[in-house]
Amino acid sequence: MAQLCPNLFSSYILTEQEELEGQLLNSNQKAVLRTKRSEIAAEKLLLSFDVNSPGEYAQTEAYLRGQLDAITWLLDTSDDVEFRVKSKNAASNN
Numbered sequence: 001m002a003q004l005c006p007n008l009f010s011s012y013i014l015t016e017q018e019e020l021e022g023q024l025l026n027s028n029q030k031a032v033l034r035t036k037r038s039e040i041a042a043e044k045l046l047l048s049f050d051v052n053s054p055g056e057y058a059q060t061e062a063y064l065r066g067q068l069d070a071i072t073w074l075l076d077t078s079d080d081v082e083f084r085v086k087s088k089n090a091a092s093n094n
Contacts, residue, residue, distance in 0.1 A: 025078040037071045
């Protein structure tokens with residue numbers, strides 16, 4: 001079972017199995033994240049530069065980019081774990 005580490009942030013000591021299971025997303029979670037990523041990407045495309053507020057543009061663009069990167073990381077990590085689990089299962093069945 002995951003153990004809470006006493007530190008400034010919430011972090012846990014996880015077994016390899018716990019970490020793998022925690023990184024797997026179900027199909028509904030993937031659908032929600034993909035939809036949100038699509039919405040954020042569309043918002044980013046509609047973002048227009050205002051010469052009077054270049055800082056605001058840069059801040060908004062960076063914020064959206066960060067959201068896209070985080071969602072993409074979650075989806076990619078889940079897909080990678082899913083592939084590794086399937087590969088491991090296929091290898092053990094042969």
